[in-house]
Amino acid sequence: MQDLRKTKNKKGFTLVEVIIVLVILVILAAILVPSYAAYVDKTKVTRCKVQRAELSQKFLAMYHYDDEIRKCTSEDEVIAITGQDVAQYMLDNKYYEGSIICPVHGQPYGFRFTYKNNSPKGEFLCGCVPETDDFSVFEAISKRIAAAYTGWDRSDVIRSVYEEYGGLPEVNGDVLSGTGFTGATMYWRPYYLGNRTSVVFYGVDISYEDNPQGLWRGKVLSIDGRIYVNTSGNYSIAGFYNYNNVSELLNSSSFRNNFTEKQD
Ligand SMILES: [Zn+2]
Structure with missing residues (x-):
């Protein structure tokens, strides 16, 4: 057993x-x-x-x-x-x-x-x-959101991009060196032109958290990979919606009177 x-x-x-x-x-x-x-x-x-x-x-x-x-x-x-x-x-x-x-x-x-x-x-x-690089991701998100947006308030687009990207990218120090804004802390914000498919990026020296709504004083611009510097210091870009696309904007007198392209 x-x-x-x-x-x-x-x-x-x-x-x-x-x-x-x-x-x-x-x-x-x-x-x-x-x-x-x-x-x-x-x-x-x-x-x-x-x-x-x-x-x-x-x-x-x-x-x-x-x-x-x-x-x-x-x-x-x-x-x-x-x-x-x-x-x-x-x-x-x-x-x-x-x-x-x-x-x-x-x-x-x-x-x-x-x-x-x-x-x-x-x-x-x-x-x-x-x-x-972060900026191209930010660019892609901004363009997609702007193209799909049907309202009129460009702050809405900035907010959506901010939420999806998880912030706004800081403007690289190299971009600012030699511009008169050397050493400043700036953040890129997207701004779509009249046709909604052209998005330009403007750098401002205030964070989104400090001012999420309408602060349009772009000190530097990134347009199609080129950098433009605001020579008059505090020019507001709020009127950019009047231009349908990038070439209209770049050829306008108000743009040419206030911005110059930064040379490499
Ligand atoms: Zn992928």
């Missing part, structure tokens, strides 16, 4: 053993599941980066190939031809094959066109890539 009981015990597990195994499994799952999720996320982030690099490359090919696009020297001019979603245009016109949606966020990309020293550059912006 005693021998029989021993064999029986060897074959089965005690309740305590089963519980220990279950506890170990739960602990392992807790460790492995998030790291697997992080792994999947990392692959998606890389895929997003590759997609955007390819889009940039193909954009340049399209730029040189297309007779009309080749004449563009500003973002507005490009968008007037392609529409707001440049990647979609490239896909529709067979300049690009592949996905135009970020695999992490499931959203279309923001777009930035710069034209410096006669060389065009099209960048596709997304918030999911860690090495993207």
